[in-house]
Amino acid sequence: SQTIHQWPATLVQPVGSPLSLECTVEGTSNPNLYWYRQAAGRGLQLLFYSVGIGQISSEVPQNLSASRPQDRQFILSSKKLLLSDSGFYLCAWRPLEHTQYFGPGTRLTVL
Amino acid sequence: AQSVTQLDSHVSVSEGTPVLLRCNYSSSYSPSLFWYVQHPNKGLQLLLKYTSAATLVKGINGFEAEFKKSETSFHLTKPSAHMSDAAEYFCVISGGYNKLIFGAGTRLAVHP
Numbered sequence: 549s550q551t552i553h554q555w556p557a558t559l560v561q562p563v564g565s566p567l568s569l570e571c572t573v574e575g576t577s578n579p580n581l582y583w584y585r586q587a588a589g590r591g592l593q594l595l596f597y598s599v600g601i602g603q604i605s606s607e608v609p610q611n612l613s614a615s616r617p618q619d620r621q622f623i624l625s626s627k628k629l630l631l632s633d634s635g636f637y638l639c640a641w642r643p644l645e646h647t648q649y650f651g652p653g654t655r656l657t658v659l
Numbered sequence: 660a661q662s663v664t665q666l667d668s669h670v671s672v673s674e675g676t677p678v679l680l681r682c683n684y685s686s687s688y689s690p691s692l693f694w695y696v697q698h699p700n701k702g703l704q705l706l707l708k709y710t711s712a713a714t715l716v717k718g719i720n721g722f723e724a725e726f727k728k729s730e731t732s733f734h735l736t737k738p739s740a741h742m743s744d745a746a747e748y749f750c751v752i753s754g755g756y757n758k759l760i761f762g763a764g765t766r767l768a769v770h771p
Contacts, residue, residue: 582758591749591761592703607758638702640759647693648759650703 551575554639554651561658567612567626569654571639574620580642581622583614584650587635598622634658661686663733663750665762673770678722678737680765682750685731691753692733694724697764698746706748709733720744745769 551574561567573579580599584592594607596614604614611630615623622639639651666681684690694706707718714726724735733750750762 584759584761591763592759593761594758597758640703647705647708649705650695652702655700 552639552641552649552651554637554654556654557652558655559657561629561656563631563658564628567624567629567633567656569624569637569639569656571622571624571651572620573622573641576620576641578619581616582640582642582648583622583624584638584640585635586638592638596624629658631658661690661752661754661760663692663752663760663762665748665750665765667765668763669766669768671768671770672740674742675739678735678740678744678767680735680748680750680767682733682735682762683731684733684750684752686752692724692726693751693753693759694718694722694733694735695749695751696746697749703749706735740767740769742769742771 553572555570582597583595585595586592596604596606598604598616601616601619611633612626634657637654637656640648642648662685664683672678689711692709695703696706697703706722707716707724709716709726717723722735722737724733726733745768747764747766749764751759754760
């Protein structure tokens with residue numbers, strides 16, 4: 549069966565510090581991968597998606613970047629966090645049919 | 660461009676009564692539509708999906724949704740609410756590359 553992991557589960561970081569969130573998928577190969585952010589009291593916003601290793605598409609201009617160093621690994625990064633980067637970050641993957649499955653999420657608080 | 664609008668930000672029902680969460684969509688072609696549920700501090704779980712097959716879609720936990728093209732709606736219903744149904748529900752439409760476009764969410768409260 550397929551499984552999606554995210555870590556860390558929670559993170560508190562000071563403004564201006566770097567960020568690295570990791571997402572890995574098990575039990576599948578060459579999945580489409582997605583990063584979403586959910587700000588407090590709001591719906592989810594797609595940040596990045598990837599259709600393969602090294603292939604990243606950005607949906608919105610922002611302080612974040614994404615990388616896909618391996619087939620089943622998707623990393624969300626920032627060089628300097630802003631207060632507005634606080635939120636709940638969700639990684640998702642897409643199997644062959646029209647469905648996305650989400651990881652457990654990382655709650656990021658920037659102080 | 661595709662979009663979804665969830666008509667109610669909060670819905671409150673009593674346990675055992677019906678649930679109706681409303682969603683309208685906008686799409687230039689036949690869409691794929693989904694409902695996801697998010698319990699507090701948890702990830703998202705797929706409740707059900709519509710992908711141009713039967714217009715009445717049955718999901719998990721007794722939920723179902725009906726795709727109505729003439730009304731551009733995809734409302735989520737359940738005959739009898741349970742306390743464990745209290746959560747936030749998102750209506751979602753699939754865009755290009757299967758990017759998901761989320762509604763703003765409806766928070767469902769269930770009272771005893």
